[in-house]
Amino acid sequence: MPTQSPRPESNQEQLDEQAWLAAYDPRAFAPVAVTVDVVALTLRQDELHVLLVERAAPPYRGCWALPGGFVRAGQEDLDQAAARELAEETGVDTAALRRVHLEQLGSYGSPQRDPRMHVISVAYLAFAPDLPAPRPGTDAAAAAWVPVSSLDLAVGPHRGGPGGHTHHPVRPGGLAFDHAAILAAALDRARAKIEYTPLATAFLGGEFTISDLRAVYEEIWGEKLHPGNFHRKVLSVPGFVEGTGRTTAHGGSRGGPRARLYHRGDARLLHPALLRPDREEEIR
């Protein structure tokens, strides 16, 4: 591959902008491909799942990987590409996609992360309410919601974080490419994001109980929360949830009174925040 990008400096003074644009040949640059990969998270039966596809083509054929694909050059921006990929892999239509929160996570660009060529991937993070089973897209052998707890997230030589690291052959039970590192970063982001934003509600339907919301936090943070304190805290944050006046039709499966129903409020940030209990070990 060329070592340098073409440098027009030698004759730049003689070219005005029009001429320069006309003379420009994008193919002269060393080729780079750009993909978007989506970490779509959802809760199914109170368990955190991630949307994965089984690769039908090499490299990593037969491996599970994050859904994603190449950005259509000149036709779409990154957000659009991510939404398109998510729709294609889940079979979810555009209307249902509006109920999904989609945000950019970070970009991964190690030259060795894809054996074919230098592929730079822009990772996205999606929070979805329980969606129908996915139907595989055109270049996937299968697509499924996979419990996060069943995955091997030890990223090995891929040390997490955007940037890029050394390529490593896939390990049994692991994900293709550096997708384990991307998923790990997505989980970190999700755990942090529900502290300061009402995005935990994006995992729930339109109406939910405080207990439903607590189950989201408990599953994503991986620890039990105090039901009474959680209840009072959620209701004390202005704009987090809003009562509907309705209640559940029945009590819980193991008894208890009917719970009041809420829907998402209009706050975009939680103040005060719902901070995770004690994480002293993460400070250093």
Add this chain to the structure above:
Amino acid sequence: MPTQSPRPESNQEQLDEQAWLAAYDPRAFAPVAVTVDVVALTLRQDELHVLLVERAAPPYRGCWALPGGFVRAGQEDLDQAAARELAEETGVDTAALRRVHLEQLGSYGSPQRDPRMHVISVAYLAFAPDLPAPRPGTDAAAAAWVPVSSLDLAVGPHRGGPGGHTHHPVRPGGLAFDHAAILAAALDRARAKIEYTPLATAFLGGEFTISDLRAVYEEIWGEKLHPGNFHRKVLSVPGFVEGTGRTTAHGGSRGGPRARLYHRGDARLLHPALLRPDREEEIR
């Protein structure tokens, strides 16, 4: 997955991975270029400055822009590309670069953000102590630390945030491309990041006083803080700063006792955090 990219699916069954790799032609993809752009922030005379270059070549010739350049395909990852661009534009050597905090900010990929072709830019954010005046790199007419307050950050048709939006011709006093939006996102990130991390110390030299540190917060947040409460709060956060036993040689320019000197501690997160005062307006 992509409709435009070459699709091996029709014969994928006959090709083993080796053959497929050999047959692969990256040039068949629609061309996309990837750049890194760096928002390097520093404090000079207690005022926040950003490193900008004056473009010597079209497009946006003569405009100020963020330092950046094309990723060298196959040769470097994104973090390395950002560090290289920063070094090239500032003339800072690798040793001094180690004192600079560099993190990925987000990627910007509107098809119209560069008139030449679809250019996807991975933006980085750098926090630097007061560095020497930059010397312009090879494709910049000039390079300078510019006070952030002197810039027009009304991003107009470029609505901030990663993703990508419509191209708009440059406005007088504005930055090239969508760099105003990138800078605005960088400032938001910086304001948030110094709440939870000790990164404000990255703007200071090895030794500093609590007042120096307070000046960093006041300048980045754009509001005065209570000196006494700030002092006590900083010292109460474990691992934020560490006393050196030394003091300044003289009192302040307008009097007062000599201040004790500190250096950065080993905490990576501040607990408790130094939250910004009252931001109720930002919640919705």
Add this chain to the structure above:
DNA sequence: TCAATAGTGTCTCTAAGACAGTATGTG
């Protein structure tokens, strides 16, 4: 009837912020 759950009350402790006060410098 028992057990589980929804929702509330209360107590303690931490930390934020307002304010005051003392010591130590500079001009």
Add this chain to the structure above:
DNA sequence: CACATACTGTCTTAGAGACACTATTGA
């Protein structure tokens, strides 16, 4: 001296968490 600044003490209040308690439902 006058004044700015470094640093500390104290008071009030908000919020987190532990715990207890009542009411309501299902099995």
